[in-house]
Amino acid sequence: MNGVRNRNLGGDRTGHEGGARRGGRNRRWLLFAALTALAMLMIFPVYWMAVSALTPGGQSQSSEFYLWPSDPTLANFDEVFATQPVWHWLGNSMFIATVGTALSVCVSLGAGYALAKYSFRGRGVLYAAFLVTIMIPIQVTLVPAFLMVARAGLVDSPWAVILPTLFDVVGIFIARQFMLGVPDALLEAARIDGAGELRTFVRVVLPTCGPLVGVLVILGFMNRWNDFLWPLVVLQGNENLTVPVALSTLTNNPAFSSPWGAVMAVATVTVLPLLLVFLVFQRQFVQGIASTGIK
């Protein structure tokens, strides 16, 4: 209310109220048009992926080109699913992303709870040590981690991908920040009622953490589904690859004379699940990615 009155006052004083408003409306439409054009440009690569996937040969053979699928067909999908173990790749990715996320979220919730709600010897040092790892690029630890996994005989197993990525600093950070906001009185009440520590955590604290778990699951799943470098290093057999790793090998796969149609079909299959989840859980997605920015 105050805001509206203030704005009118300002307008009266400068005396340009009417003109400014008309100019403002035109400007707003101009802005809207510019933003829409820019948004089309942003979305174009994803659109083009779908168009190429639905066009035989991904349009690379025809001399003319169309900005829309001139003759949409699922031939590219049929071909690549028939000649490559795409279902295996999808299954591997799904297993790694699901199991990895589930375990990692449990680890992060526990750690976040301990770091937020208990004071114990070594807490500060431990938390600082956790946070420093954000600075360390994976390429630095890649070789030693690979040697460890190789020595454990896990190369080519999904567990080689899952285990080293269970420790998720960002997840622990987000969990701790959220748990700091859980009122101590709630914990006290549970303890006075005679609940043990684990029971207090599972029955009293966790039920208040719905939004936190949502963000952790979405973020964890997306990062695992899209992960590339570590799976590239530890997975080798064509049947054992995750979709992104397989996709990266497909561009120079000798099985296809012109790989682009097949590549775009697999690319579509890779983004589609996440895109759908994104459309449904947009708020949690944005919140999750934004909260990685506060680290």
Added chain:
Amino acid sequence: MTTPSGIATRPTATTAADDDEPRRRSRSKAPYLFVGPAALLFLAFSLVPIVVAIGLAFQETATLGDGTWVGTDNFERLGSDPLFLTSLRNTLIFTVGTVPTAMVIGLALAVALNRPLPGRAVLRALFFVPMVAAGVVVGVIMSWIFNTDYGVANNLLGVVGLDRVPWLTSPQWAMFTLILVVVWTRVGFCMVIYLGALQSIPNELKEAAAIDGASRWQRFWSVTWPLLRPTTSILLILNVVFSLQAFDVIYVMTGGGPGFSTTVLIQYVFRAAFIDARMGYAAALGLVLVAILLLFTLLRQRATRKAEEVL
């Protein structure tokens, strides 16, 4: 305030009184049980590999296996390695090309989409979509779009009557194309973070400036921009870290080529380790990268503190 349990106000040392009571003892163990899995995983998959990596940097290894200690040879070799200097220069170009560009566009979008506009939610979502796609997917899509012979980018240039551009096949263009693509993936992130910050700025401040006769532009520079400074600072650090660690898109689109025109430091680390099988040298390169990251973070923090003191 005294609480009967181990929360918040509990002294770090276990007192004798705690040990008298079994329930209390179980409580004092509880935090270790909760944080235990994370601490173990951290130890096994972060701390040990980091220590081993530091050790490797002082060794010479032929293949995956035991190496011999060579002291600081690996680090001394860096100065005379032309590829290291090239990769440093490429890293600088890539970072300077991506970070400010993505942040300026992200800020402009955030300011624009913070106003009441028709279809605002849909527009925001569209700008955000590139963030959801995996780096590899972005890489293959963009390789296809910027394909010199069949790519839609050159086809569209042809329609307008322009010559084909060797987007990814010429050393002069490849870095530019990569920067373009990475900015495309990064803009949505910058927009979301700036949007969050803009929404927390009270309207009264801008209105007060408006009453004082400040133009829209003046209001932005004198009210909004200073209030966004902490956000800008965080985004700058994050974007630099992202750019220094950018791997997937470059690996898929150019693999560091043509020639070594897009070999950035992180690409060179990977190359040294897994193509040239020089693990020790790769570890030394990796440590240089970490040093740059840490140095940048410290410098940035000091600059921010200084700026706050001056103001």
